Each structure stands twice: as structure tokens, then as C-alpha cells.
Amino acid sequence: MSRTDAEVREPGGGVPPVVGEVEEIAAHADIVVRNLRITHCYHRLARALAARTGGAANWCTFAVWASKQVGQTIRQEDLVRAVERLLKSSPEVAAGVDLVVRGVRRAVPRQTLDHAHSVVRQAVVATARLDDVSAAAARGNLKVFEEIAREFARFLAEFGEVSTGRDGRIREFCDALRPGEPPEGQRYLRQAFARYHRAMTTRDEKRRAELLFLANIEVGLHEQTRLQPEIAGALEAPVVDPRELEQRLFDLLLPGNRVVRWLRLVLLTVLGRRAAVRIASEQLADQARRVVREAVTRHLMTLSLPGGEVLDLSTDLPATFPPLLTELADPELLELLRIVDPTPDSVAGTAARDWADLLGRMHYIADMFRCHAVRADLLDPPFTAEQVDALQAGRRPDGVL
Template sequence: MSVDNTLSSGSESTPTGGRAAPTPADVRRIAALPDPVTRNLQITQSYHELAVSMARLLPGGANWCAVATWASRQAGYSIRREDLRRALERLLRQSREAREATEALEAEGAIIREEPTESLAGAVSALHDALNPAAAFERTADAVARGNHKVFAEIGLEFARFLALFNDGPPHAGALEAFCNSLRPGDPPDGQRYVRDAFIHYLAALTERDDKARAELMLLANLEIGFHEQTRLQPEIREAMDAPIYEPGALRRRLMDELFPNPTSQWRLAAARLTGRADPLLAARDRLAKETQRLGRLAITDQLMTLELPGGRVLHLSDPLRAEVPAPLRALANPDLHALLAPLRDAPVADWSDLPSRMSYIAALFRAYHADAGLFGPPFTPAQTAALKAGQRPSDL
């Protein structure tokens, strides 16, 4: 496909500020940062700046970077593990099964240790401390951080390269052709056909004067990048969601170590096992371990299937979108857009690790929020942004 050399630089209006777009060198520098937390914060800010620069060039709707800003900000919560332990603690407190299993475990343990059972509060608290899944949440955070880095290092770089072509005004057709041809042929995860097609459609939208046709071209480009991105992310998303919260045998051993911490109590446990007196204890242990596994997976899934947008709006990705589709995108006419959307399922997302289900939601999200100017709002406060621009991690992040 060729590109047109009669390009307009678009409107001078911008959704926010006049900060320059990150350069390809900026993207490479940020992608090389070793600390995943600092890198994620810089990635999120860079996506925002790329989104605003794209909107100056191509106004009239959200581009892929505008949504990526908030997805990256949400990923930061998982990378920093801010909510995962609190979520598990809340779920454990609310779970009748966990509470009853914990109390039975401690009561049976006290009998075997030959200790009074009148007060269980301290022991129950100690057992909950033993359930802290730090290692499991570390695995989830690592998978999310690798995915965040993978997408930015590739797609963020291509947006920066694309925008750099317009630094001195509309580029000539040869430069645009060379950019598009530099993208690898073939389908993802290895090929970049979708990314190439996306930038060709962004270019077509630059010269399209019909509002509806331009909106459909922008949506098509956004979703083509989305297909590429989500295919590339599939291993990290599945790893983040499917990794067991604990290795079951290790969890059972931790619970026993908490209840029988010294040689005398361990000898009594061994004797109780031989006579069968420990059977109720072991049954309660297994119930608690199983329930904790379930709740831990629930905490991770809830974290990964939540997206907070500007203005305090929170989307739960297993629920249908409630936002109204803007008029230009209600009835779609673009045949390429129809073809891209045809294989997707029109149903709530039951499993975020399922690629077609995930893409169905993402397509609906880009369509419904196409005209939402709030997506171009800054992801951080002015003080936080100033710290990031100075190469520092804000103290409150």
C-alpha cells in the first residue's frame, strides 16, 4: 500500500499542554531502565506525551496511546503490588470458609500441642501472616512489568519514530514509505503487519475530511495496533493470571510450621499423625490452603481486570461497557473495520487470558471512548510529573 504525499499537519489545537513528544532515543532510554517501577512510571508519562502529540497531528478522537496511558498506569499498581496483599486480606476476612477452616486448624492444633483453646485471636492472626503470598505476587508483578516493557519498547518506539517524521512539517512520501516498509511483514507475534497497516490508516485519516470516515479510520488503526499488542502480550497475561498463588505443598508446610514451631510440638504432631488424631487438623489445613489458593487467584484476577480511567471512573473488565458509542461510530461502514471486528465475540469477558474475549472488550472500549477528551488528561500530578521529568521517582508513587 502506498502513502499520500499531500498531508496536512492537522489542527493546532491540543487536548493538553505543549510538551514535545518523546524521541526514539527517549523511548530506548526509558526501555533500558533496570528498575521496573521507575520504568513503568516513565512509560506511562511517555504514553501520555505521545498521545497528546498524536492528537495535535490527528485531532478528533482518541489514539492508541491515549488508552495505553491509562492501561500502563493501571499496570503500575500491579508492578508495585500496592493492592494485591490488601485485596487478599480483605477476601480472607470476608470468606466464611477461610475463617472456619482457620479456627478449626488452630483449635485442633492446640489440642495436639496440649494447650488451652480459649483464645484463638493471636493464633488466627499469625496464620494469616503465614498466608502472605509475597512470592506469588512478585511473580505476577514481574509478568506485568515484562509485558509493559515489551509493548512500550516496540510500539512506543514506532509512535516516536512516526511523530519524528513531522518535526519539520509534513514529510515527503518517500520518508513515510520508508517508515512503513521498515515494519516487519507477517502476523504477530513476530511480524508487524498490523502495526504497518495501522500507521497507513492513521496517515489516511490525516487527509480525510469526512468526520465519520476519519473516526472509522482512527478506530481501525487503534484496533490494528491493539491486535498486535495483545497477541504479543498473551504469554505475559496468561503467566500473570495463571501462576499459582502458592505451591500447595509449600503452603501446607508453612501452616504446620506456624502451628508447631518447636521440637516438642513437632514431636506431638508426629505422634498424632501415627494414631490418626491429626486427621481433623490436616483436613482443616487442606481446606484453608485450598480456599487461600482460590482467593489469591481472585485477588490477582480482580487487579488485572480493573481499569481506572481519569475522573475516578473504574471499569471492571468482566462487566459490559456502559458508555454510549459516539455517533460517527454507531453504524460502521469501513469494510476493513468490519473484517477486523467480525471474528470477535460479543459477550462479557469471562477470562482475561483468552485473547478473542480480551480483544472484544478492547474493541468496544476504543469504540465507546473514541470521543472522550478525558483520556488525554495527565496521569500524574504536576509535582509527580516534575519529578519524573527530572529522572526521579516521586515519593508518593
């Protein structure tokens, strides 16, 4: 086996995924397992293309870690904990919780009253519609994968073996993509794959680095434009409906069968506290909505990379440009950067203050692509061999995901 073939193959003898496998993964019914398989598939695509382009990062390289981060949102692991932390630390929410507890105090059993504040916060988390955030993240993860991963698989199947003199074939490949602007058109993908092809055949390292960087931005711009509805949906999902919150509060704070709960509610009414509880629930719902949205926004604006590095996308990118990309020369690259990068040749101002702002996201993403273009550990496997075996069997793996 040649060195190039060895680099393309994964540890364990795997080969780059083909279009049929991408389609099979996209059709998987379990959204958790599907996300994990998507992440692993991106890894295989990233390694295959990197082996043909000098080991540098491509769009799939970054998609691995973005998809892995999305998996945490889909599984709601860190998100629930983040919401709980912010609810507990917010003075406004604490005051609202205390108001609710005072309202129901006389109708609540003593053993329940002892931990009533915790129960109220639990009710807030339960009514925050984090399932809607998870569903929006899963939709976006699938939407991007079933379109873009399919084209990377098609590209590698067609051009996996590096050879020159195939300009006609790359034109045919790109012509199969839709013309026009995103979200429906695929102009940026057409341009990006033509550049990936040139990066596979050029011997000029500087030229290759700039071609890859430009292609990565073009795929990223297409992806982020397509994702705009899902990102907005995830940010807008937390509602905390006051009526739903009030009902959940009564379910948790007034234990017993239906008759007992009804009697306790009658007692609240007789004591003149039922209206006070409703008002307190409405105020708490307003306060909690703000806090939960803040938690969701922070969660969506976090990206974990290999080695335990965690990027906070609301702060300027803590990195520098590699030598090959310190000074840029490609005119088409410079033209696109004028659109997406308002602070040329600097990571200053890359902080994305509003993740729903497309160009704000692209500013951070473009500089992240540039800074980490030759970072070798981004090609490390996102999962262990045992976890991959479980995924290939269609099961959710054990261990940290």
C-alpha cells in the same frame, strides 16, 4: 508558536519523546519507576498524535490508563488488599483456617492463639506468589512499550509536521516493520501507521474517526496477541504451595528460637497433631489457590479511567458510541470488526468472561476504543507536575500513583 505546536507540547514545555528516550526508559532497572515512566511517556505520545488528528483518541491514549492500572499490579497495592478481602469473606477458606488453628492450638502460646486466624490468612497471602503476578505484569508492560512506543516515537519524529504528498515516506516507514502475523510479524502495525498518517491529512471528520478507530484496533490486536503469554502467566501464577504454607504457618504461629520451635513441633507430633496440621494445610492451600486466582483475575479485569470511573471488564461496557462512529462505513474496518466484535453496533455481550481468551478481550477493547474515541479527559496527565519531576530524576514519586 503556532496553535498546533502549543497543543503538541506538554504543560511545562515538554516535547514528544524520541526513540532514544523510549529505549532509555525501557532499560530502567527499577520496575516500579520504569512502569511510571512508561505511563508518562504514553501520555506524551498520545497528546502529540492527538494534536495532529483533531484531538481524538489513539492507541497511546488508552495505553496510558492501561499502563497506570498495570502499575497497581506491579506494586501489588490493591491486589494484596483484594486477596485479603476475599480470603476473609470465603466460608471455605474460613473453615480451612479454623481447621489449621485447631490443629496447632496446644502448641501455640496463648498470646499468639488470640490472633491465630489472622496469622494464618497472613501466611496464605505471603505464600500466594503475588510477586510472580507482579513480575508477569512488569514483563508485559515492558514488552509492549519497547516495541510499540518506539514505533510511535519514530512515526512522530518522521511525520510530526503535517504535510501532504508524503505517501512514499509512509511506505518506507511501514516497510521497516516486519511483515507477517503477530506475535512475531508486525502486519497490523504496518497497516495501523498508514491509517494514522491518512488520519493526519484528511479533512473529512467521519473518515478520520473511522481511520483512527481501525488503527487503534489493529495496534490493540497486535499488542494483545503479543501479551498472551504474560496474561496467562499472571493468571496462573498464584499457586499456594502446601509445604511452603505449612512452613510459613509454623514460622508465624510457633515463635521463638530454633530450639523452642523444634520443641513445639515435637509436642505437636507427640500429641498426634502434626499429620492433622499437614492435611489441614493442604486443604487450605487448595481453597486459597482458588480464592487468590479469583482476586488476581478480578484485579486484571479492572481499568481505572479519569474522573474516578472504574471499568469492570467482566461486565458489559457501560457506554454508547459517539455520533461519528454510530454507523460505520469503512469496509476494512467492518471486516476486522467481524473478527473481533461478535455483537456488531452494540455493547451487549462485551463482558470478557475469561481474560485469558484473546478474542474475548478484543471484543471488550474494540468497543471501548469506539465508545471513548472522542473522550477529552483521556488526554489528561496521569501524574502531577511534581510527580513527573521525580520520575525524570529517576525516583519514585510521592502521593497517589
